[in-house]
Amino acid sequence: MRTLFVVRIGNLPYFLFILFLFGVTALSSYLCNRFGKKFAFRYISVILWANFGLHFLKQLLPHFLAQFPYGLADSAFPNLCAVLIILAPFIFHFGNDYLKDYFYYIGLLSGVLVYLVPTGAMRTDLAQGDYYFETFRFYFCHWPLVVGSLLMVSQGFHKLNWKRLWAIPLMFCAILAIIAIDQIFFGPVMKLPGYPYEWVGEHGVLNRMNVSSVYSNQSMQFGPQPGVDAILGWLYPALIPGLMTYYVGGEIYFTPVIWIMPFIYIGTAILGPLMTLPFERKAMRADILGLRQKMKMRAFHRREGR
Numbered sequence: 023m024r025t026l027f028v029v030r031i032g033n034l035p036y037f038l039f040i041l042f043l044f045g046v047t048a049l050s051s052y053l054c055n056r057f058g059k060k061f062a063f064r065y066i067s068v069i070l071w072a073n074f075g076l077h078f079l080k081q082l083l084p085h086f087l088a089q090f091p092y093g094l095a096d097s098a099f100p101n102l103c104a105v106l107i108i109l110a111p112f113i114f115h116f117g118n119d120y121l122k123d124y125f126y127y128i129g130l131l132s133g134v135l136v137y138l139v140p141t142g143a144m145r146t147d148l149a150q151g152d153y154y155f156e157t158f159r160f161y162f163c164h165w166p167l168v169v170g171s172l173l174m175v176s177q178g179f180h181k182l183n184w185k186r187l188w189a190i191p192l193m194f195c196a197i198l199a200i201i202a203i204d205q206i207f208f209g210p211v212m213k214l215p216g217y218p219y220e221w222v223g224e225h226g227v228l229n230r231m232n233v234s235s236v237y238s239n240q241s242m243q244f245g246p247q248p249g250v251d252a253i254l255g256w257l258y259p260a261l262i263p264g265l266m267t268y269y270v271g272g273e274i275y276f277t278p279v280i281w282i283m284p285f286i287y288i289g290t291a292i293l294g295p296l297m298t299l300p301f302e303r304k305a306m307r308a309d310i311l312g313l314r315q316k317m318k319m320r321a322f323h324r325r326e327g328r
Contacts (some may be wrong), residue, residue, distance in 0.1 A: 029143040029157060036140070039161050043137050043168060050169045054177055062177040069166040070111040076163055077107050085156040099204040101240040103132050105197050106167060114174060122180040124193045127290075127297055129171035136164045141240075175301055182302050185309070187294040191286040198279045202243040245276030 029035050054062035078097050080086055086093035099105045106129055113121045136142070142160045174180050239247055246254055258274055261267045266281040267274055299306060 029140055031139070039140070040137050042161070043134070043165055046165055047169050047172065050173060051176065054173055059177060062173060063179065066114060066170050066173050066177075066179070067111065070114055070170050073107050073163055073166040074111050076159070077104065080159055080163075083155055083159065085159075099201050101201060102128065102197060103136060103164060103167065105200060106132065107163060110167065110170060114170065114179070119180070119183070120186060120189050120193065122174065123182065123186050124190060126171045126175055126180065126182065127190055127294065128194065128197075129167040130297065131293070133164045133168035133171070137161070182298045184295050184298045184302065184306055187290055187298075190290045190294065191283055194286050195279050195283050198241060198243040198282070201241050202278050205239075205243070242282060244278050245281060 029039070050065065054065060081090070081093060081097055086096065096104070099108070106125065109121075110125055110129065113125045117125065140160070143157050175182060239245070246258075258267065261281070262284070265277065266284065267276055269275065295306070
């Protein structure tokens with residue numbers, strides 16, 4: 023029975039939690055469609071504010087009390103999901119179109135990815151008796167990102183526009199910068215072992231290897247996590263030198279935050295229109311037809327000018 027809630031990719035609990043995500047999303051959508059827009063607004067507000075509160079109140083759970091005061095770092099901005107959990111209710115109530123775009127695209131993607139690759143649940147020490155509480159808390163705090171972002175758009179509280187997709191990578195990197203500052207700040211505050219000397223290494227430059235081993239590089243703001251080097255290492259020398267990477271003492275380093283921006287632009291160009299399409303099919307079709315017409319007109323005028 024002790025292994026029942028030990029999450030491993032592909033085992034029974036892994037798929038049960040994914041099934042839970044589908045179920046709670048379908049149920050939430052049904053309830054909002056059934057009871058109307060006023061109910062939907064209150065429902066989204068409740069799940070986002072409850073998640074906001076849990077982000078800080080989790081410090082009262084046994085798992086975090088056992089780590090006090092070091093566990094306080096988890097209630098700040100340690101990763102992309104944590105930042106969005108804190109910002110989501112404010113974005114929903116007061117955010118402009120660009121911020122709500124960010125909540126939709128990044129909230130939906132990051133929330134789903136957490137269920138597909140639940141690193142936070144798998145990294146918990148199995149020897150701790152409160153492992154089960156932490157596992158359920160981990161999963162609970164991510165489904166509101168999926169449901170809240172999806173309902174915000176499907177219930178008409180925000181209108182997507184694929185012409186604003188250019189801003190998503192910029193906002194994404196701005197959030198990564200906040201995370202990077204948070205991680206560096208909590209080094210001395212939490213008196214982490216080896217700070218700052220092991221962080222910067224022998225050359226005095228922030229080293230992703232040391233940051234990952236000493237504290238955290240969950241969102242890869244300091245470079246790829248060492249665990250992916252075996253798969254992606256061949257690509258590193260081909261990255262844009264001076265912008266994405268640089269060398270010190272013959273060792274490759276990654277420009278914090280900025281190194282990932284080209285990949286985010288590529289991902290946004292591919293996934294952004296696909297995620298917009300279900301809600302803005304007609305508008306996107308009209309934009310594409312309009313663009314084609316403009317291109318035909320320009321080609322016609324060039325021919326006539328000859």
